[in-house]
Amino acid sequence: MEILSLVLTNLRRHRWRALIGTAGIAFGVAAMLTILAIVSGAIGMFQRILASDSHYLVFERNVSDLFFSSVTAAQVAAIRAEPDVASAHPVLFGLVSAPDHPVITCFGIEATDPRLAHATWLAGNRASFGANENEVFLGARAAEFLGARYGESIDIGRGRFRVAGILKTENGFEDGGVFLPLTAAQSFFHRGDAASVVSVKLRDRSRGAEFKRAIQAAQPGVIALENREFNSSYNSFKILNFTAWAVGICAFCLGGLGVANTMLLSVFTRIREIAVLRVCGFSRPQVATLIFGEAAALAAAGLVAGFALGFVLLAGLQRVPQFQGYVRADLDPLVLLGIVATAFITAGAGAIYPARFASRVQPAEALRYE
Amino acid sequence: MNKTPRVLARATRVSKSYDEGRISVLRDVSLTVHAGELVALWGASGSGKSTLLHLLGGLDAPDRGELSVCGLDPAPEPNRLTLRRHRIGFVFQLHNLIPDLTVEENLRVPALAIGRNGRETRARIATLAGQVGLTHRLGHRIQELSGGERQRTAICRALMNTPQLLLADEPTGSLDETTGATVFELLKNLAEREGIAVILATHERRFAEACHRIVRVRDGQLQEIAA
Numbered sequence: 249m250e251i252l253s254l255v256l257t258n259l260r261r262h263r264w265r266a267l268i269g270t271a272g273i274a275f276g277v278a279a280m281l282t283i284l285a286i287v288s289g290a291i292g293m294f295q296r297i298l299a300s301d302s303h304y305l306v307f308e309r310n311v312s313d314l315f316f317s318s319v320t321a322a323q324v325a326a327i328r329a330e331p332d333v334a335s336a337h338p339v340l341f342g343l344v345s346a347p348d349h350p351v352i353t354c355f356g357i358e359a360t361d362p363r364l365a366h367a368t369w370l371a372g373n374r375a376s377f378g379a380n381e382n383e384v385f386l387g388a389r390a391a392e393f394l395g396a397r398y399g400e401s402i403d404i405g406r407g408r409f410r411v412a413g414i415l416k417t418e419n420g421f422e423d424g425g426v427f428l429p430l431t432a433a434q435s436f437f438h439r440g441d442a443a444s445v446v447s448v449k450l451r452d453r454s455r456g457a458e459f460k461r462a463i464q465a466a467q468p469g470v471i472a473l474e475n476r477e478f479n480s481s482y483n484s485f486k487i488l489n490f491t492a493w494a495v496g497i498c499a500f501c502l503g504g505l506g507v508a509n510t511m512l513l514s515v516f517t518r519i520r521e522i523a524v525l526r527v528c529g530f531s532r533p534q535v536a537t538l539i540f541g542e543a544a545a546l547a548a549a550g551l552v553a554g555f556a557l558g559f560v561l562l563a564g565l566q567r568v569p570q571f572q573g574y575v576r577a578d579l580d581p582l583v584l585l586g587i588v589a590t591a592f593i594t595a596g597a598g599a600i601y602p603a604r605f606a607s608r609v610q611p612a613e614a615l616r617y618e
Numbered sequence: 619m620n621k622t623p624r625v626l627a628r629a630t631r632v633s634k635s636y637d638e639g640r641i642s643v644l645r646d647v648s649l650t651v652h653a654g655e656l657v658a659l660w661g662a663s664g665s666g667k668s669t670l671l672h673l674l675g676g677l678d679a680p681d682r683g684e685l686s687v688c689g690l691d692p693a694p695e696p697n698r699l700t701l702r703r704h705r706i707g708f709v710f711q712l713h714n715l716i717p718d719l720t721v722e723e724n725l726r727v728p729a730l731a732i733g734r735n736g737r738e739t740r741a742r743i744a745t746l747a748g749q750v751g752l753t754h755r756l757g758h759r760i761q762e763l764s765g766g767e768r769q770r771t772a773i774c775r776a777l778m779n780t781p782q783l784l785l786a787d788e789p790t791g792s793l794d795e796t797t798g799a800t801v802f803e804l805l806k807n808l809a810e811r812e813g814i815a816v817i818l819a820t821h822e823r824r825f826a827e828a829c830h831r832i833v834r835v836r837d838g839q840l841q842e843i844a845a
Contacts, residue, residue, distance in 0.1 A: 524716070528708075612678040
């Protein structure tokens with residue numbers, strides 16, 4: 249019998265208590281997994297919107313959020329005039345509301361935008377995009393939750409628009425959004441001739457640095473970032489990621505308290521037994537190892553249960569229409585490793601006081617009143 | 619040529635009190651125990667027998683006086699560990715076995731403390747269990763054993779790491795007359811055949827009288843009386 253089997257035996261003897269500690273960690277793991285999957289799903293979708301058939305993103309320098317960025321028509325024209333640029337597509341982001349739906353993302357785009365070509369048209373066609381005034385084009389999911397059909401008129405914001413097309417895209421954000429011709433969107437949002445970002449495709453991607461230097465020299469008010477650079481530097485992504493980890497770690501802290509409680513109860517009810525181990529030659533570090541071992545075993549069991557619970561939950565969420573495209577179950581291995589590390593650190597932290605208490609049990613004191 | 623048996627435990631003018639000196643348990647007591655001796659600490663409950671055993675086993679520290687067990691001062695932690703792991707075995711009145719473990723698993727606990735390998739441990743368990751008639755009980759949980767079997771298991775556990783000194787605190791106190799006698803015989807054999815020094819705290823006169831030496835513990839004092 250190695251120390252490990254003594255650890256497992258101790259947990260087996262107090263299985264309800266062990267189960268509660270395990271459940272605490274499992275809920276922490278499941279919560280973190282779910283939150284991170286939803287946040288990284290949302291971030292991933294936004295990245296794909298921006299990176300649609302492009303290499304670089306150009307937007308206003310030092311802007312806190314892309315929704316507040318303005319790239320003027322003159323700047324768009326200057327970008328297009330750059331010799332390295334194969335294509336440049338301005339996009340204006342806006343938020344609109346509809347009855348019962350307070351926030352719907354609106355994309356103002358040109359008829360030549362590649363996302364219209366890549367979409368599956370369920371009703372209407374790409375050729376009609378921007379052909380007439382007061383027309384709107386809906387993502388398939390937006391059409392579904394707005395209860396709108398092709399040819400009907402719907403209220404969006406302060407306007408009434410005819411649904412001139414319904415398109416299915418693979419991106420959940422786009423699928424749940426409305427599309428307006430760029431000029432109509434600029435007018436609707438009072439943005440003059442400005443776009444939020446410009447997606448730029450280069451003729452030769454290896455000339456990215458030259459493009460970046462040229463555009464920033466010619467247009468000091470804008471910044472050009474390669475998609476990868478943008479993903480790692482965009483503040484909103486950082487805030488979302490930070491929030492997800494913070495909420496997840498809070499959930500873990502609750503799990504850690506569960507482990508601390510379990511281990512404390514376990515130690516308090518085994519004081520005589522711990523005294524006997526000391527009498528049999530266990531050193532203080534060996535007793536502490538036993539307690540930390542039990543906490544680690546709880547964490548390991550909690551991780552298995554938590555991952556199982558989390559992935560089942562994510563599979564369920566992926567089937568919910570409102571979450572379609574928002575949930576990304578294939579998390580980065582580093583993120584999974586982070587969850588594993590957090591679980592063990594939390595359980596270990598929860599076991600510090602119980603282990604300290606156990607290792608300081610005085611055998612004479614504990615055995616005196618037998 | 620007769621060789622003087624080695625001194626395994628010596629207490630010199632040891633005192634111990636509790637509750638910040640308000641309860642004086644041992645006052646200026648001295649005791650010497652040699653290898654192969656079975657010494658009875660005989661006295662009523664609360665007379666200080668267990669306290670003296672705890673001091674000798676390094677479970678507690680004296681207020682005054684000197685202790686030497688197997689040549690070591692049991693007060694410093696490294697010495698205590700050495701003594702508990704290799705030189706001293708403890709047997710308690712209530713056996714203090716781990717209830718949900720089997721007999722064999724309980725016997726492995728002292729071996730775990732010193733990281734002894736599995737084969738060696740298995741051989742030692744087989745030998746000890748054979749000596750006390752527990753071979754057929756090795757796979758049983760403690761709850762399934764009789765009082766005598768539990769105490770024999772506790773004695774085996776105390777002997778696992780081949781100690782030189784066995785400190786037995788009322789080992790027959792919770793057993794019936796016959797079972798108590800069997801356990802006592804076992805301890806006596808250990809002293810006489812294995813050369814282990816056994817200090818037996820007991821309040822039962824019949825067991826005290828069957829020991830090699832009787833040390834009466836009364837009012838915090840020790841008094842050697844004829845065995």
